Amino acid sequence: MKNILKRRYWITLCCLLIQTSLWAQGPWPEVTKEMKPWTRWWWLGSAVDKANIQRELTLFESAGFGGVEITPIYGAKGYEHRYISFLSPEWMDMLSFTVERANGLGMGVDMNLGTGWPFGGPQVDEEYAATKFFLDEILLRKGEVLGFPLTVSDAKQSYSKLQALRAFKANGEEIDLDSYLDAPRGTSWTAPEEVRVVALFTGRTRQKVKRAAPGGEGFTLDHLGARSVQHYLSRFQHAFQGRSVQIRSFFNDSYEVYGANWTDDFLTIFERKKGYRLQDHLLDFAGKSGNKDKESRIKSDYREVVSAVLQQNFLRPFTGFARKYGAMSRNQAHGSPGNLIDLYASTDIAECETFGSSLFGIPNLRRDSADVRNVDPDPMMFKFASSATHTSGKKYTSSETFTWLTEHFKTSLSQAKPEVEQLFLAGVNHVFYHGTTYSPADVPYPGWLFYASVNFTTNNSFWPHLSGLNNYVTRVQSILQTAGPDNELLVYWPIYDIWHDTDGAFKQLSVHHVDKWLHPTAFYKQSVYLQRAGYSFDFVTDAILSGTGVRDGQLVTSAHAAPYRALYVPACRYFSEKTLSHLLQLVEEGATVFWEAIPEDVPGMVDVSGRRELLRNLFEKAGLKSDDNNQYVRYGKGKMYLTADILSALETEQILAERLVRAGLKFNRRKAGDATYYYLVNHTAEIIDEKVWLNASGHTYTLLDPQTGQTFGLQSDSGSVRIQIPAGYAWIIKVARGQQSALPYRYVDSLQEGQMLAGPWRVSFPAGGPRLPRSRLLDKPDFWTAWNDPVADIFSGTGIYETTVRIAKDDTKAYLLQLGAVAESACVYVNGQRAGIVWANPFQLEIGGWLKDGDNEIRIEVANLMANRIRDLDRRKVPWRNYHEINFVNIDYKDFDASGWAIMDSGLKGPVRLLSY
Helix, strand or coil: CHHHHHHHHHHHHHHHHHHHHHHHHCCCCCCCHHHCCEEEEEEECCCCCHHHHHHHHHHHHHHCCCEEEEEEECCECCCHHHCCCCCCHHHHHHHHHHHHHHHHCCCEEEEECCCCECCEECCCCHHHECEEEEEEEEEECCCCEEECCCCCCCCCCCCCEEEEEEEEECCCCEEECHHHCCCCCCCEEECCCCEEEEEEEEEECCCECECCCCCCCCEEECCCCHHHHHHHHHHHHHHHCCCCCCCCEEEECCCCCCCCCECCCHHHHHHHHHCCCHHHHHHHHCCCCCCHHHHHHHHHHHHHHHHHHHHHHHHHHHHHHHHHCCCEEEECCCCCCCCHHHHHCCCCEEEEEEECCCCCCCCCCCCCHHHCCCCCCCHHHHHHHHHHHHHHCCCCEEEEEEECCCCCCCCCHHHHHHHHHHHHHCCCCEEEEEEEECCCCCCCCCCCCCCCCCCCCCCCCCHHHHHHHHHHHHHHHHHHHHCEECCCEEEECCHHHHHCCCCCCCCCCCHHHHHHHCCCCHHHHHHHHHHHHCCCEEEECHHHHHCCEEECCEEECCCCCCCECEEEECCCCECCHHHHHHHHHHHHCCCEEEECCCCCECCCCCCHHHHHHHHHHHHHHHCCCCCCCEEEEEECCEEEEEECCHHHHHHHCCCCCCHHHHHCCEEEEEEECCEEEEEEECCCCCCEEEEEECCCCCCEEEEECCCCCCEEECCEECCEEEEEECCCCEEEEEEECCCCCCCECCCCCCCEEEEECCCCEEEEEEEEECCCCCCEEECCCCEHHHCCCHHHHCCEEEEEEEEEEEECCCCCCCEEEECCEEECEEEEEECCEEEEEECCCCCEEECHHHCCCEEEEEEEEEECCCHHHHHHHHHCCCCCCCECCCCCECCCCCECCCCCCCCCCCEEEECCEEEEC
C-alpha cells in the first residue's frame, strides 16, 4: 500500500511540475535581452583584457543580466601598465571583442559617448569648452575714464570676449556702449555723470571631465554650441571609421555641467527666437533694476532659450549621431537647465535616476540613519522620464538604479527590491544597475570598486543569489515592455512658473533639489493627490500639447502613443496664450480639460499687455470666468471644468479612479490588445487580503507571480477579485477575455502551525573568506556572528544550514517554509532539489512540491554581505582602496573607513517554521 501511495505521489508531483513549467512559460512573454536588467560596467583605466572580459560577461549572463553599459573612468594605482587609452586602436579592438562576446551570449552593449561625466575630453580645447557669461559691474563718477580693451573680472579666464556694454545713469537711462566692444588698445570713454557700467562677457567654466579615463581627460564640452558639439562628435566618427561598431545605444549621463549657462553666439540665437535683444536689458537680467516683474520675464525667456538650444544643438545631434551607427540614443535629462520632459523626449530612451534610499513600511526592512539623504528618491520625479516616453509613443524608459542606495557593502537584495519597484510603478521598464566594476581575476579581494555604486560584482557575497533579484526584474519588465501604458490623464507641467523665479539666472533642475523646485508647487501636490486617489497619468508640456490631437473625444499626443481621457491643469500663474488657443481647438473637437484655477498671466517679455489680453479673451470666449472657481462649460464638442475639487469633476465625467489603492496597494496599469495588466505592490506593514474592484473587466483574472514565475487563476465575482499579497510582495494580474487555463490560486484561508524546525542544525561554510569558519552543530539556527567566533565575525560568503524534518505529507495541502530572520539572502534545497532563492520580504517559500512523506532534508544556503570582511581589512589596515582621482569615499563623500563599524548580523536566526494550508 505504501509503495502504491508513493508511486501516486511521484506521478502527481511530476504532473504538477510539468504544469507549473507550462504555466511559467505560457502567460509570460518571450524574454528579450532588454527585459533583463542591465548594469553600468565601469572600466577602471580601461585596463581590460580579453580573458577577463570573456570571464565577466559569462558570469553576468549566468546571473541574469541582459547587457552592459561601458563607462571608462580613472584607474587603479599600480596597474598603469595595463591602461588602454580611450578610443585608441587597441581600445576599439577591446570594444569590438566585447560586443562580439556579448552578442554570442545573447547580451547587448551600450557605450557612454565619453569617459566619466559629463561629455568632454582632449578634443575639447577652450574654443569648444563649456561656456558661461559674466556680468561685471563698474561704478564711475562723472569724468572718470573707462579704458579699453576691458578684461573680465575672473582672473582665471584665458578665453573670454566682451559681448555687450551698457552704462546706466541714476535715473535708469541707458547709454549703449557696444561700439566699444572691439575698440583698439588705448581707446577710452569718459563718464558724463555718475554711472553704473554693466559689461557682459562670454568665458569658460574651465570644468574638466569628472572621473575621466586615460585618453578622455580634458575640458567639459559646450553642450549649447552647435559647432562645439559637432567637433566633439568628430573624434568618435574618426575612431569608428571603417569599423562595425554594433553598439545598441550611446549614453549621456546626467547634466552635471556646472555653471555652463551660455554659448558664444547666444545673443544672436536669443534675438532670433525671442524677437528682442537680451543685451538691451542687462540691468534687468542682472537683477539690478528693481523691477522684479521685468526681471522675471527676461529670465524666463533666457531659460526657455537655453532649453531650446540644448535640445537643438546637443540632444538632437546626439540622437542623429547614434542613428548614423544603427544605434539608439539614451539620455539623462535631469539636472539640465531646461524643460526636462521635452529634453527627455529628444532622445530614443529617456533615463531617470534613483539616488539614495526610501522609507518603506515593510517589516524588518533595514534602513540605517546614515543612509538617509536630504531628500528620498521621489517616484514623481521618475515620471518626468516615463511621461516623455509615453507621450511620444516610445518603448523604453530606463533608469540609473540604486546609486548610493546605502553605505558601501551594506546593501542587501531585499533593500533593492522596493526601490526598483518604485521605478516600475512610475513607468520605468528598462533598469540599469549602478553598478558593476570590471575587475581582473588576479586583483585581490574585494577587487576593483567604484565609489558611488552598489557593488554588483562577482566578489560580492550576495552574487550567488543575485539571480533572484534579476529574474524578478526580468519578469516585471517583460510585462511592462510588451504592454503599453494605460493612463487616463495628462497633467500639465507649468514650467513657466519655475522659469519666472528671479533667483539667479541659470536654473538646473536636479534630482537632489526637488524639495526646492518641485515639492512646493501645486503641480506636485495635485499629482500626489491624484495618484493617492487611484488615478494614472502622464505629465505634458506646451510642446507636447502643440502636437496633440483629438480622436473619439480622447487626446492623442503622438501617432504611437496611447490616448488619454482628459487634460488636467493644476493651479499656475503663467500660461501661454498659444497653448490655450490650441487647447480650445482641442476642446472644440471633443476634448475634456480640467482647470484648478485660471492662470492670471502670460510668460515672457514680448508684448505682455497684448498677450495678457488675448489670454483673458480666450478664457471668456470659452465661457470660463476668473471670479467663479466652480464652473462647467461645453465648448464645441468638448467640455471644460474650473474646479478645486478635481476628484468630483473626474467622477462626473465617469473617469474613475482605481479603488484598489484604498486597500493600501500601489499599481501600474498596462494594456496589450484586449488584455489589461495590473502590477500591484504592497509596501505596507501588513498582508493585504481582501476583494478589490478593478476598472478593467474581463472573463478571466490570472495571477502572474513575478517572484516565482508561476501563474494561477484568481477568484472573481462581479468585477471584484480577491487578492492576498504579503508585505513586501508584488503581484501581476492579467484581466482578459476567454477561458481560464491556469490552475486556481491556493488562498491561505487557514494557515496551520506545522512544525518548528528546531534542530539539530548542521552549519558549514563552503565558500567565502578571508577564512572559512569551522562547521558546527546547533540546537537551533542562529546568526554565525552570534557565536563569539572571531573567524565567523569577519567572514563574508555562504553558510549552509541543514536539518531533517519528518512530516505526514497531505497532498491536499500546500506547505509554506518561513525562514524568519535572514541575513541577508538564502537558497533553499528540499531533498536535494533546489526549491528557490529567498532574497526579500517576506522570506518564505512554498515547498510542497518537493516534500515527501517521512523524513525530509532541508538545506538553506545563506549569504551575508561584504561589510564584516571589509571592516576587518580596515581594522588591520590592509590597503585595498588605491585609485586615482577621488579614490574611494563613503556615502557622505568623506574618506571611507569601515574600521569603526559594528559587526553586521550574518546567517540564519529563524525561527524556521513549516506551515500548511
